[in-house]
Amino acid sequence: MNFAETLERDAQPIIDEIYQDHFIQELLKGDIKKEALRQYLRADASYLREFANIYALLIPIMPDLESVRFLVDQIQFIVNGEVEAHEYMADYIGENYNEIVQKKVWxxxxxxxxKHMYYNVYAHENAAYAIAAMAPCPYVYAMIAKRAMKDPNLNKSSILAKWFEFYNTEMDPLIEVLDDLMNQLTANMSETEKNEVRENYLQSTVHELNFFNMAYTSEKWQFGGERV
Amino acid sequence: MNFAETLERDAQPIIDEIYQDHFIQELLKGDIKKEALRQYLRADASYLREFANIYALLIPIMPDLESVRFLVDQIQFIVNGEVEAHEYMADYIGENYNEIVQKKVWxxxxxxxxKHMYYNVYAHENAAYAIAAMAPCPYVYAMIAKRAMKDPNLNKSSILAKWFEFYNTEMDPLIEVLDDLMNQLTANMSETEKNEVRENYLQSTVHELNFFNMAYTSEKWQFGGERV
Amino acid sequence: MNFAETLERDAQPIIDEIYQDHFIQELLKGDIKKEALRQYLRADASYLREFANIYALLIPIMPDLESVRFLVDQIQFIVNGEVEAHEYMADYIGENYNEIVQKKVWxxxxxxxxKHMYYNVYAHENAAYAIAAMAPCPYVYAMIAKRAMKDPNLNKSSILAKWFEFYNTEMDPLIEVLDDLMNQLTANMSETEKNEVRENYLQSTVHELNFFNMAYTSEKWQFGGERV
Amino acid sequence: MNFAETLERDAQPIIDEIYQDHFIQELLKGDIKKEALRQYLRADASYLREFANIYALLIPIMPDLESVRFLVDQIQFIVNGEVEAHEYMADYIGENYNEIVQKKVWxxxxxxxxKHMYYNVYAHENAAYAIAAMAPCPYVYAMIAKRAMKDPNLNKSSILAKWFEFYNTEMDPLIEVLDDLMNQLTANMSETEKNEVRENYLQSTVHELNFFNMAYTSEKWQFGGERV
Incomplete structure (x- = not known):
């Protein structure tokens, strides 16, 4: 088992939690509150814009030109709009994707x-710290989707099934590159440093859990003094 | 009302929430779980070390030498150990402060x-963004303490009453300087930029609410898959 | 005259100096020491790699997605090798371009x-500072080339004439975008800030003069104690 | 010989060059153009302000609280004005130090x-890179001064002799701490990384040579197109 595989192993309990949580279970059954999907698409649009920025901040600390080219492609993919998967959700809602994401949520x-990802790309010269904070995103989507495709509860007549189909394979090349980079960049790390990278990975997997839950509950900042 | 005063006005509902929350109410009555205070002291020790780092990262973007000297004094105050207030809590627990904070919590x-504060000092050249993320800390402590000193429920026979006494006046000079800096540094900002600074201030006031609550509940990362 | 045009106007005396300097004059006549071109190609290869990094660090501070897409294209152009212009020089030298640039020079x-460009992208949140430190590169090459194409001394039978032909038009779209960005990003600047941006532009134009001269003289760090 | 000592050994030829150069030789004889000293004091004032900023940016990447306290003291020393040594030069010029440095030069x-120092504190997480770019300053001044104190050509009747007296001992504690930090922070570095740190140290020693020369020749940016 290489280092990246140990991170993925340690993240399984949280991924189970994500799979069993309301958002994914209702997505699976093709029966989810439209407002939950609106919130998800809006939050995801803000998230992806920052994800592209963090990919860009990683470029100067990439070990070779090949990984720079890879990041450039990823940025291009994002800034040109990761359309397909979002369109299925927009269709389910019955509204235009671009109109839905006009409204910004944070x-x-x-x-x-x-800010967890930004901190790691700003504070650390070794890209492994930031990549470990980014890698759970594609990995969680792929694991959720692969599991859903084999789940008898998957409502194949719902357009939302295509969301799972999209992530069933789409993320695999990205996961492979990010895993290779994490293995390469942690090869000479001390155990203390590796544990910090592991912590980043597990924290981001928890953030994925919270991200779906945030959309499901339309989470907002409680500046009015209500319990957050 | 200047800009800083409007931030403090908008934060009042959250400060009320902090005052009414378990941690402060039990601190007030001099009857709080020792483990809650241990967690608070440990988390505060990590927090202060990073607070000093962020003060340092602010130095190159300070408008004048006088504010640089002020930040240097603040860093010195922190790295030499903000002892007094912590000692009252350690006495209440009946353990040595330095031994309590040997155990690191995050x-x-x-x-x-x-990471909210780090993001703002890394990403913004105008120090107002980061200062607005830092200023609620002294302001919340001062407001809580001044209110407690007039609260009939304050258990004056408890050593924890001294914690309120310490913050009743200790933070005032710091609050004044941070307010002046926020007013000065936002003077030429657009409304959009001022709203981002306001958002930073209110988010950090919510973070103060969560910080006390985190200590009270011994909050931990749920990597085992339990609900976070 | 917009702001970018005033920068270009102020840079003319230095561009004249570059045009009259040994490197360009001998390039024009198609009669230049091969070692000068080797040094130029080697130094340019290191320079371009960092130029791509600085474009990447600019992405998070771009005003809109369109300028992000533009920067991504520029990075792609560089990391995939700005071959054509270099090949003419390699042909003149009679050696393979990739072999020439195997040897790293700094x-x-x-x-x-x-480090002038890096400082400005690290230290300033407004991208105009860094763009003004980068914009002279394409502008100087374009002005030099357009002037050479009308210069009777241009040795049209030399392959090096193609170097001038390449830069005669190739940089124009890039110059236009960088000028638009500088005009847009300095629109709300104070005179003091604009003068700092102007200083960055003129300093980089001097750096272009020194860059060609550095190649011509095979400039090296004098760690041996000789006069630098 | 530890790592820092090897850097100091390798810098000797450049330090000899500095000692033999016009600025130090004329300072030694107490007979130097006043304008050279004005330029030196002005450039040094700008330099020290940035030196303090770079010390501040180093604080978050210091290995322990003790080195943080050391840096805080250094920043305090600078922002409170490293008066003594400058006063001897101001006396020689016959003008008030603060008035001389009113005029900013860059x-x-x-x-x-x-920008060499800023690049290294921004781009590298290991503080050794930036410290190696900063350490030659105190070391060069101490070596020059210790040599001058034994030099028969030292004009002991000139007030400028006190400049050498000041730096004869004043920098020693600072050199020791910076050397210890460089030894500690490079202990686990690869040979490639150590060579980059060595390069930083030697480049800064050359920058010290150029700094004195810059003052002696009243060096300016040649935006008018004159040879730089």
């Missing part, structure tokens, strides 16, 4: 996740 | 608060 | 130019 | 030196 859980 | 709410 | 003048 | 050689 809930606490999304804020924490994004 | 719960999710503390992580979010610290 | 002379003082190149070091200063690159 | 010549090319000073610009390169400062």
């Amino acid at each position: 809930p606490p859980s999304g804020d924490h996740y994004i | 719960p999710p709410s503390g992580d979010h608060y610290i | 002379p003082p003048s190149g070091d200063h130019y690159i | 010549p090319p050689s000073g610009d390169h030196y400062i």
Whole structure:
């Protein structure tokens, strides 16, 4: 088992939690509150814009030109709009994707996740710290989707099944590259440093759990004094 | 009302929430779980170390030498140990402060608060963004303490009453300087930029609420898959 | 005259100096020491790699997605190798371009130019500072080339004439975008800030003069104690 | 010989060059152009302000609280004005120090030196890179001064002799701490990384040579197109 595989192993309990949580279970059955999907698409649009920025901040600390080219492609993919998967949700809602994401949302859980990634790309010269904070995103989507495709509860007549189909394979190349980079960049790390990278990975997996939950509950900042 | 005063006005509902929350109410009555205070002291020790780092990162973007000297004094105050207030809590617990904080904790709410401040000092050249993320800390402590000193429920026979006495006046000079800096540094900002600074201030006030709550509940990262 | 045009106007005396300097004059006549071109290609290869990094660090501070897409294209152009213009020089030398640039050089003048650009992208949140430190590169090459194409001294039978042909038009779209960005991003600046941006532009134009001269003289760090 | 000692050994040829150069030789004889000292004091004032900023940016990447306290003291020393040594030069000029440094200068050689240090504190998480770019300053001044104190050509009747007296001992504690930090922070580095740190140290020693020369020649940016 290489280092990245141990991270993925340690994240399984949280991924189970994500799979069993309301958002994914209702997505699976093709029966989820439209407002939950609106919130998800809006939060995801803000999240992806920052994800592209963090990919860009990683470029100067990439070990070789090949990984720079890979990041450039990823940025291009994002800034040109990761359309397909979002369109299925927009169709389910019955509204135009671009109109849905006109409204910007920045809930606490999304804020924490994004600042977790920014902190690691700003504070650490070794890209492994930030990549470990980013890698759970594609990995969680792929694991959820692969599990859903084999789940008898998957409502194949719902357009939302296509969301799972999309992530069933789409993320695999990205996961492979990010895993290779994490293995390469942690090869000479001390155990203390590796544990910090592991902590980043597990924290981001928890952030994925919170991200879906944030959308499901339409989480907002409680500046009015209500319990957060 | 200047800009800083409007931030303090908008934060009142959250400060009320902090005052009414378990941690402060039990501190007030001099009857709080020792483990809650241990967690608070440990989390606060990690928090203060990062607070000093963020003060340092602010130095190159300070408008004048006078504010640089002020930050240097603040860093010195922190790295030499803000002893007094912590000692009252350690006495209440009946253990040595330095032994209590030997154990490092880094719960999710503390992580979010610290990365919120780091993000703003790394991402913004105008120091107002980061100062607005830092200023609620002294302001909340001062407001809580001044209110407690007039609260009939304050158990004056408890050593914890001294904690309120300490923060009743100790933070005032710091609050004044941070308010002046926020007023000065936002003077030429657009409304959009001022709202981002306001959002930073209110988010950090919510983080203060979560910080006390985090200590009270011994909040931990749920990597085992339990609900976070 | 917009702001970017005033920068270009103020840079003319330095561009004249570059045009009259040994490197360009001998390039024009198609009669230049091969070692000068080797040094230029080697230094340019290091320079371009960092230029791509600085484009990447600019992405998070771009005003809109369109300028992000533009930067991504520029990075892609560089990391995929700006082959054509270099090949003409390699042909003149009679050696393979990739073999020539295997040897890494990092002379003082190149070091200063690159750290000037990095400083501005790290230290300033407004991208105009860094763009003004980068914009002279394409602008100087275009002005030099357009002038050479009308210069009777241009040795049209030399392959090096193609170098001028390449830069005669190739940089124009890039110059236009960088000028638009500088005009847009300095629109709300104070005169003091605009003068700092102007200083960055003129310093980089001097760095272009030094860059060609550095290649011509095979400039090296004098760690042996000789006069630098 | 530890790592820091090997850097100091390798820098000797450049330090000899500095000692033999016009600025120090004329300072030694107590007979130097007043304008050279004005330029030196002005450039040094800008340089020290940035030096304090870079010390501040180092604080978050210091290995322990003790080195943080050391840096805080250094920043305090600078922002409170490293008066004594400058006063001897001001006396020689016959003008008030603060009036002399009212005029800001930022010549090319000073610009390169400062951006060399900033680049290393921004781009590298291991503080050794930036410390190696900063350590030659106190070391060069101490070596020059200790040599001058034994030099028969030292004009002991000139007030400038006190400048050498000041630096004869004043920098020693600072050199010791910076050397210890460089030894500690490079202990686990690869040979490639150590060579980059060595390169930083030697480049800064050359920058010290250029700094004195810059003052002696009243070096300016040649935006008018004159040869730089």
